[in-house]
Amino acid sequence: MAEPLIRMTNIRKSYGRVQALVDANFHVNEKEIVGLLGDNGAGKSTLIKVLSGAVPLTSGDIFIRGKKVTLRSTSDAIAHGIETIYQDSALVTQLSIARNLFLGREPIKPPRFLNRMDQEAMNAVARDLLREVGITKNIPPTTPIGSLSGGERQAVAIARAMHFDSDLIILDEPTNNLGVAETQGVLSFVRSARDSGHSCIFIAHNIHHVFQVVDRIVVMRRGKVVADDIDPKKTTVAEVERVITGMSDKEIRDAISDGPQRHG
């Protein structure tokens, strides 16, 4: 069997006495969208932070295409082709679309000592990328990010990851606070990313959104991966919810009828 794009084995992460990850094993294949699900505190955010270089792991190994890597910072992760897109923190609202796309990797016009950005080239690439991720509205690349909708901002972040050939794009709650049309837009951007050869990890509280877009579902509970090969085409939302909570149907019904006292 082919080596997966990303393989994390026996990942442990502790914060003092709290074990956030306990021997977690996780993988993502090439050109695959993986839905990562779990209740609050299940460990999915910590797993993503470890993979994006935001927090160091306590023990365990990370392999990219079979080669062991050490991710000490987000820059390290980006250099290894792993891009994480957070809902609100990925972009600079005051900067234009083009300047955000190239932030940190701005093309320079000769002579280099003048350190002058090639803004025409940046705008041209930005225009093409916006079309590629499916933004049909005519938005100039000089538009500040602050005047875009939430869905359009996600599209810009996805476009940036695609342009810089990130092998893996991690989307953390990309559909939070978005309307129905915008959510569908973001899901279509994610599909575009996969179709152009990128792998994605999709984290969302709304399981219905996950079902619409992912190829495989992975579930975490109490710091461990408890299911890693759920095919969304062969299962139901209710079944996945049972795996997430670790409860039987009857226990879930009881919990719902008891209201928020037990699980609020």
Add this chain to the structure above:
Amino acid sequence: MENRSYIQRLIARPEFGPLVLLIVELVVFWGINPDFLSPQNISNILAFTVELGLIALAMTLLMTSGEFDLSVGSLFGFSPVLMWTLYNSGVTSLEMGLLIALIVAALIGLVNGWFVTQLKIPSFLVTLGMLLVVRGTALFITDGFPQRTWSAEGSWLANILVGDFYVGPFRIYASLFWFIGAAIALGYVLTQSRTGNWIQAAGGNPNAARARGVNVNRVKVGLFILSAVMASLAGVISSLRTSAANPNSGTGYELEVIAMVVIGGTALTGGRGTIIGTVLGILILRVMRNGIVLIGVPGLAYNIFIGAIILGMMALHSWLERRHQAGT
């Protein structure tokens, strides 16, 4: 969005409000007292404008990166005191004294930047502490008295920094060219260069900038050094022009400089800055200071007008920002 007319886009620019205010000031002061636009008065306004202006230009970049520097006024007083103390005591030449004063200022900027970026202390507190240290040092080494009088006439250093000449009836100081050069250079850095993109990102969303590999700390430390060196240079230019080095000079300049920058449209919270706006902000405050005296308003009432201008311009910028965010 592309269909917005040229006029609408012009009005939405942060520099538009300050430009209108400056024109109104010029018209009102000239209308009340025609001497306001006399060559002698214009020459006077320009001479001092340049010195505070140099500090405001550097402060624009620093504030765009989300920080500010309260120690600039004390450096404005300290650097000439240090330079002339070294010169008067025969330790160094005047030129070497200037070089040492600039290096000391750069080190002070480096310390400010280190405290802010490494110890994560807000720049307000760090630079307030540095203000007291620097001002205290200037007072201590001079016993609180101005340096003894001297003349730098004939020195090539004085000629290139503050040498003056007449263009028709206007008396122009060389420092005006330093100011224009600095405005063009820093305007270029902020709007055209890669460093400018990093400065705006560092102020707008430092976490996003770091995630893209931008060394936010290095950017900020560099700007603290720039701010300190420009304040030092402005102080030396002022002392050469007035032939005086008073350890108390520059008191209160930090707030006036910050006012110039925010009136011009640079965001106090960082992420957005404009050098053209700052040049307008500098002119607005200097013209106001000069104009109200010429039309007979007591000089002590100056701060009332400045406060009102700051409040009015903040309201205007806030309104423009909300319109901008709403995409209208």
